[in-house]
Amino acid sequence: MRIKVSVIVAILTGTIMLLGYFIPGAFFAVVRDVMLRSGMLVGTVALLLGVGNLLQVHLRKIREQRPGHLYSIFLVISLFTVFAVVVLFGPAHTYSVWIVSEIQRPLEIGLMGLLATILLLAGVRLLFRRQTLGTLIFFLTAFLVLLGTAPLPFISLPFLEGLRNWIVQVPAVAGARGIILGIALGATATGLRVLLGYDQPYER
Amino acid sequence: MPDVRCPMCGKPNPDEAETCQFCQARLKPVSADSESAAGGESAPDWLSRLRVQGGPTPGGTRELSGDSEIPSEEEASDWLARIRSKATDDGPAPAGDTAPPEDPLGRGRAAEPAKPVPAFAQPAGDEPAHAESTPGTEPTSGEEDPEWLKRLRARRSVETPAGATPAPSFPAPQTPSKGLPPDWMHTPREETAPGSPPVLAAAAPSGESAAPSWLRDVQPTPPAAPPPAAAPPASAAAFASEDEELRGAYSEKEIPDWLATARDEATTVEQPAPAGEPAAPIETPPLEELLAPGVLPEWLTAGPPSTPSTVEAPFQGEGLEEAVLPPWLRAMRPVEGPIAVKGAATEAEERVESAGPLAGLRGVLPPKVEVEVGRHPPVLPSLLEIQPTHAAHAELLQRIVSTPESRAVPRARRRAQSRPWGGLAVSLILVAAMLVPWLTQTSVFARPSVVAVETLQTANIVNALPLDRPLLLAVDYEAAASAELEAAALAVVDHVMTVGAPIATVSTRPVGAALAGRLIARTRSAHPQYVSGVNYFPLGYLPAGPIGLRAFAADPWLAVFGQVQPAGWEPAMTSALHASSNFSAIIVLASEPTVLQTWIEQVHTAVPDVPIIAVVSAAAEPLVRPYYESAFPSLQGMVVGLAGAEAYECLNATDPSTGRCGRPGVADPMWDAFGMAVLASVLIILVGGVASLVRRGLSSMRKASHE
Numbered sequence: 042m043r044i045k046v047s048v049i050v051a052i053l054t055g056t057i058m059l060l061g062y063f064i065p066g067a068f069f070a071v072v073r074d075v076m077l078r079s080g081m082l083v084g085t086v087a088l089l090l091g092v093g094n095l096l097q098v099h100l101r102k103i104r105e106q107r108p109g110h111l112y113s114i115f116l117v118i119s120l121f122t123v124f125a126v127v128v129l130f131g132p133a134h135t136y137s138v139w140i141v142s143e144i145q146r147p148l149e150i151g152l153m154g155l156l157a158t159i160l161l162l163a164g165v166r167l168l169f170r171r172q173t174l175g176t177l178i179f180f181l182t183a184f185l186v187l188l189g190t191a192p193l194p195f196i197s198l199p200f201l202e203g204l205r206n207w208i209v210q211v212p213a214v215a216g217a218r219g220i221i222l223g224i225a226l227g228a229t230a231t232g233l234r235v236l237l238g239y240d241q242p243y244e245r
Numbered sequence: 246m247p248d249v250r251c252p253m254c255g256k257p258n259p260d261e262a263e264t265c266q267f268c269q270a271r272l273k274p275v276s277a278d279s280e281s282a283a284g285g286e287s288a289p290d291w292l293s294r295l296r297v298q299g300g301p302t303p304g305g306t307r308e309l310s311g312d313s314e315i316p317s318e319e320e321a322s323d324w325l326a327r328i329r330s331k332a333t334d335d336g337p338a339p340a341g342d343t344a345p346p347e348d349p350l351g352r353g354r355a356a357e358p359a360k361p362v363p364a365f366a367q368p369a370g371d372e373p374a375h376a377e378s379t380p381g382t383e384p385t386s387g388e389e390d391p392e393w394l395k396r397l398r399a400r401r402s403v404e405t406p407a408g409a410t411p412a413p414s415f416p417a418p419q420t421p422s423k424g425l426p427p428d429w430m431h432t433p434r435e436e437t438a439p440g441s442p443p444v445l446a447a448a449a450p451s452g453e454s455a456a457p458s459w460l461r462d463v464q465p466t467p468p469a470a471p472p473p474a475a476a477p478p479a480s481a482a483a484f485a486s487e488d489e490e491l492r493g494a495y496s497e498k499e500i501p502d503w504l505a506t507a508r509d510e511a512t513t514v515e516q517p518a519p520a521g522e523p524a525a526p527i528e529t530p531p532l533e534e535l536l537a538p539g540v541l542p543e544w545l546t547a548g549p550p551s552t553p554s555t556v557e558a559p560f561q562g563e564g565l566e567e568a569v570l571p572p573w574l575r576a577m578r579p580v581e582g583p584i585a586v587k588g589a590a591t592e593a594e595e596r597v598e599s600a601g602p603l604a605g606l607r608g609v610l611p612p613k614v615e616v617e618v619g620r621h622p623p624v625l626p627s628l629l630e631i632q633p634t635h636a637a638h639a640e641l642l643q644r645i646v647s648t649p650e651s652r653a654v655p656r657a658r659r660r661a662q663s664r665p666w667g668g669l670a671v672s673l674i675l676v677a678a679m680l681v682p683w684l685t686q687t688s689v690f691a692r693p694s695v696v697a698v699e700t701l702q703t704a705n706i707v708n709a710l711p712l713d714r715p716l717l718l719a720v721d722y723e724a725a726a727s728a729e730l731e732a733a734a735l736a737v738v739d740h741v742m743t744v745g746a747p748i749a750t751v752s753t754r755p756v757g758a759a760l761a762g763r764l765i766a767r768t769r770s771a772h773p774q775y776v777s778g779v780n781y782f783p784l785g786y787l788p789a790g791p792i793g794l795r796a797f798a799a800d801p802w803l804a805v806f807g808q809v810q811p812a813g814w815e816p817a818m819t820s821a822l823h824a825s826s827n828f829s830a831i832i833v834l835a836s837e838p839t840v841l842q843t844w845i846e847q848v849h850t851a852v853p854d855v856p857i858i859a860v861v862s863a864a865a866e867p868l869v870r871p872y873y874e875s876a877f878p879s880l881q882g883m884v885v886g887l888a889g890a891e892a893y894e895c896l897n898a899t900d901p902s903t904g905r906c907g908r909p910g911v912a913d914p915m916w917d918a919f920g921m922a923v924l925a926s927v928l929i930i931l932v933g934g935v936a937s938l939v940r941r942g943l944s945s946m947r948k949a950s951h952e
Contacts, residue, residue: 073799085789132762137759141756145724149727153728158672172937193924210867
């Protein structure tokens with residue numbers, strides 16, 4: 042059986058990192074720090090590679106005059122502009138903050154507001170198109186949670202707040218805990234498979 | 246055990262079977278039983294030897310050659326001699342009777358002594374039995390006639406006047422075995438079988454002299470004989486009846502020349518013979534003359550018939566090459582199946598009748614024919630040998646059948662895109678609801694009267710922050726969630742700055758550093774004492790996700806700056822940033838629960854003593870709350886959404902006179918617009934629900950009216 046070097050490196054790295062969580066000591070701490078810094082560098086370079094790939098794709102699109110190449114032109118201009126500002130002035134400079142605060146943030150907030158409107162409209166249409174028990178439950182839950190979250194004019198109804206909190210903290214939390222537990226078990230199983238060499242995601 | 250083929254149907258039967266299992270034809274001669282029943286002593290010696298020597302061949306036939314079948318004159322018993330002498334005395338015997346009949350083939354071979362046995366069925370042993378049991382052969386004189394025959398003759402002599410034609414009266418047949426016709430009735434039929442001309446010539450009665458006396462007595466008297474001149478010759482009389490029949494079937498043209506010649510010769514030879522005189526025996530030409538070319542007809546000189554007999558078929562097939570079935574036919578051949586029911590014959594033989602007149606008899610009825618009407622055919626076990634090509638074809642057929650039809654379906658006409666009236670109306674309603682408080686400058690919505698426990702714990706932790714250690718503020722939310730999270734974050738950061746704890750910001754998102762700068766910039770207006778490098782340390786962007794967080798937990802400064810030392814930063818505070826355990830608290834601003842989960846897993850496990858506070862959106866609350874409400878909580882405080890921000894602002898400073906927040910932050914102006922938008926949403930959902938119910942009711946009523 043031929044054992045690949047990458048598998049050996051992955052198993053040794055994972056084992057050392059796992060032991061570093063449980064065994065205090067200078068050896069594991071030093072090895073762990075070296076590996077973590079190396080991982081951060083690799084991740085940073087990977088991000089740069091991703092940016093370079095994105096730029097290459099859109100430059101090709103502009104060069105070949107494909108449909109939508111005007112958007113690619115705007116993307117390339119924005120990329121180079123922001124890159125230059127951040128590199129020249131730093132990420133926390135006023136210019137950099139202005140770009141984020143006055144351009145990116147309103148755009149994203151507007152999209153979020155549009156999403157809220159679409160969700161509301163979809164909920165109403167669901168009542169018209171599909172009248173089932175699930176639809177009824179969805180309708181009542183949304184109605185009660187919104188009514189319990191919203192402040193009522195001139196009055197305060199602690200009963201509605203308590204009902205909203207119960208819905209959010211009991212049924213929703215129960216489902217959320219199940220999801221989290223499943224994620225944890227899945228992550229544990231995946232880590233063990235990688236440590237034992239059954240899964241080799243680095244080979245893809 | 247050799248099988249005996251049935252002479253009637255040709256199917257094989259066991260050797261010991263007396264009757265055919267298929268057609269119930271008798272396989273063994275009846276005379277055997279009758280002879281044994283009547284006493285075998287009456288059979289002559291030559292007949293006994295003949296039976297012994299001429300046993301049934303496997304094919305059910307006997308050898309026609311061999312002189313052992315022909316009894317000699319010495320071996321013939323006296324009763325046969327008496328028959329012959331009586332026949333001679335009765336009158337001039339026809340030529341075809343006493344004299345050796347002329348062979349129709351023209352060979353003139355005497356066939357009378359050696360009666361050829363038919364090619365099937367009756368063995369030679371039957372003939373003596375026939376002679377013994379047939380009244381026409383046994384009694385030759387009046388003294389030897391049985392009593393019943395004597396009485397019959399006497400009665401006929403009395404009843405019949407002289408010269409009158411006696412009424413036909415036949416004696417009752419005396420059959421040797423019950424249930425079977427007398428053998429003498431079989432004899433003429435068998436002897437007239439095709440292929441045995443000598444027997445035909447010998448057995449055909451040519452005149453009254455050939456019949457025994459008792460038969461002449463009981464038979465009706467034939468009409469007056471024609472004059473002797475017109476009477477046909479003896480040999481021609483033997484063929485008289487045959488000619489009459491043949492004329493009906495064959496014309497003179499179809500009679501071969503050799504047969505016509507032979508008939509003419511016989512007529513020529515026999516005509517001069519006077520009536521009543523025995524015809525002289527015809528000289529048989531030598532064999533070479535008979536076999537000379539041109540003498541024999543073509544059909545006789547031709548080769549043997551190509552159709553093999555049923556007996557010789559198995560032997561002819563030995564030298565043939567075995568047929569090879571084609572693969573597809575061999576594949577369809579059932580490998581295992583009921584080829585034949587073994588023991589059927591034995592079962593039929595062993596079957597004993599239990600009811601009816603045949604009760605107690607064994608093997609008298611044929612086995613029941615298995616005709617089952619109305620039942621499903623039995624499922625025969627069969628193992629098909631499936632070839633790979635057959636399997637491939639079957640798979641292809643299955644795929645063709647199962648594949649949906651790929652014929653081009655005309656594309657349905659695209660529905661005209663409905664105009665977004667609904668979405669536009671909802672948007673207008675929401676925008677109008679949010680603008681009403683700002684336009685009217687009224688505040689009709691009450692502030693939260695009850696502050697959540699997690700919000701109180703957060704405020705308590707902030708109040709207890711040390712001033713010599715920095716507080717880590719992780720800005721890990723997207724710009725889209727900044728409207729909601731900034732309100733909560735500004736309330737908390739304002740509280741922190743009010744306390745005066747140093748703040749270090751970091752983010753695992755590219756825009757996080759800018760959002761952190763915006764957040765601090767908005768808060769710094771109220772707290773101008775916060776200066777970068779002194780009590781505010783922007784650590785910037787932390788790449789590599791969980792790996793970066795783990796490295797940050799190990800050494801924050803090394804993870805962010807490495808060996809670089811920013812100019813103007815406070816050395817004491819900078820040294821505190823070399824260990825995550827030096828943080829007084831960690832406040833995570835997260836719009837997604839997975840981000841907070843990563844912080845808990847990578848950082849909180851490294852520095853469990855450092856409290857973590859989560860400021861999250863309302864959408865992330867259900868998935869974040871388990872970390873706060875567990876028995877070993879990973880979160881020590883939470884501020885959720887705009888409601889949590891409004892409550893936290895009120896905690897910061899409440900105006901005792903008005904009861905409202907003494908120093909309103911960002912959340913308070915948003916509270917009325919938020920309340921109006923949520924109420925508008927509730928009303929839209931309510932109206933939509935009622936409208937759907939009304940529409941359903943109308944549709945059901947319309948349907949009911951149609952029905």
